[in-house]
Amino acid sequence: MQFKLKYLLFILALILSVNISAQKTKRQVLEARRIQNQKDQIYIKALLSNTKRKEKNLLNDLSDLKDKIRTRENLIKAITNESNELGNEIYLNQLKINQNKRDLEALKKAYAAMIFQSYKSKSKNSRIMFLLSSENFYQGYKRFQYMKQYTSFRKKQGEEIHKKTVELQILTDTLKLKKEQKQALLSNNKKEKELVEKEKKNQENLLSQVKKKEGKYKRQIRKFQKEEARIDALIKKAIRDAIAASNKKFGKKTSTSAVFSLTAEAKELASKFVSNKGKLPWPVEKGYVSTYYGKQPHPIVKTATIQSHGVRITTNKGSKARAVFEGTVLAVQVMSGNKKMVYIQHGNYITVYKNLENIVVETGDKVKTKQIIGTIFTDRITDKTILGFVLSKNTNTENPRNWIYKM
The missing domain is CATH 2.70.70.10 (Glucose Permease (Domain IIA))
Structure with missing residues (x-):
């Protein structure tokens, strides 16, 4: 039963590790897309800002505004996708932390029991008596090997506890960083949505002006x-x-x-x-x-x-x-x-x-x-x-x- 539980825990840890790796790769793609959308937005904004028309034309103004809104909405979509993916990463990261905490607790309990048992028979005389009480040389040799392996195992357990502690700390720090990144994305998203709303109101105002002269603009379009x-x-x-x-x-x-x-x-x-x-x-x-x-x-x-x-x-x-x-x-x-x-x-x-x-x-x-x-x-x-x-x-x-x- 205990073996089955350990096996299931190992499989769960492996799945979490694979999922976190896959999520990271996917978010890297989404992050690159978001950065590209930001560059596009800056480029289009700069391009349209540098356009100094000699003649006022509502169709051109509206066309420019539409391009601005489109690129900003693309950026909002990219930020939302990345934020959602980051949320998935945070969830999997938390699962990994929880799993590591359980593993660390189990390791510490096992190590404490081992140290206690070692303390009970730690005297030099008891170790010598353990070897001298062997029935023959072969048994004495096997007991000596066992003592060496036990010491080595203790050392490995100590190293494993240290490794798990460091890994847990890294995961905890990473989780904190991811939460900060998500918060920054959500804040950026809110700002972009407010700007889109502002631009859309401006667009509605221009559209109402176009409707008053729709016939004129239709003729321009036909031409x-x-x-x-x-x-x-x-x-x-x-x-x-x-x-x-x-x-x-x-x-x-x-x-x-x-x-x-x-x-x-x-x-x-x-x-x-x-x-x-x-x-x-x-x-x-x-x-x-x-x-x-x-x-x-x-x-x-x-x-x-x-x-x-x-x-x-x-x-x-x-x-x-x-x-x-x-x-x-x-x-x-x-x-x-x-x-x-x-x-x-x-x-x-x-x-x-x-x-x-x-x-x-x-x-x-x-x-x-x-x-x-x-x-x-x-x-x-x-x-x-x-x-x-x-x-x-x-x-x-x-x-x-x-x-x-x-x-």
């Missing part, structure tokens, strides 16, 4: 969407023309195929591109997605719908656009306002970089991953620097979020 649709049509046509040219090289009828005819080298490049899905670098060194891919209600004027065939990334003034993967510059197009658009081919995949002011590549150039393509245009009125990024397989656009690392 912007019309221009975007025109650019999307240009992109599709440019890719179709490139497909037709590739088919012509292979002697195929251009009207029968909507996919690129590829050389063995181009097929290998496309395969490498696909194998990096979800791991491609961002087309800017630093920035955040201000418009996501797909059909969606306008973030401010909910009655208006927008269609995005790529993503829009807001970044710092003077930022450079860079290739997300090795490839060949397929085409360069000049748009209104002398803004440029660069197409890079990666086998049968095309990445498009819109809204560039100055470019440093030409059609036919071979580019490497993260190679600079050009400088992103900064709007003179809104003072915003936004890169448009499109990714397509042949003529079909794909969601860049599935391809770019942690988008």
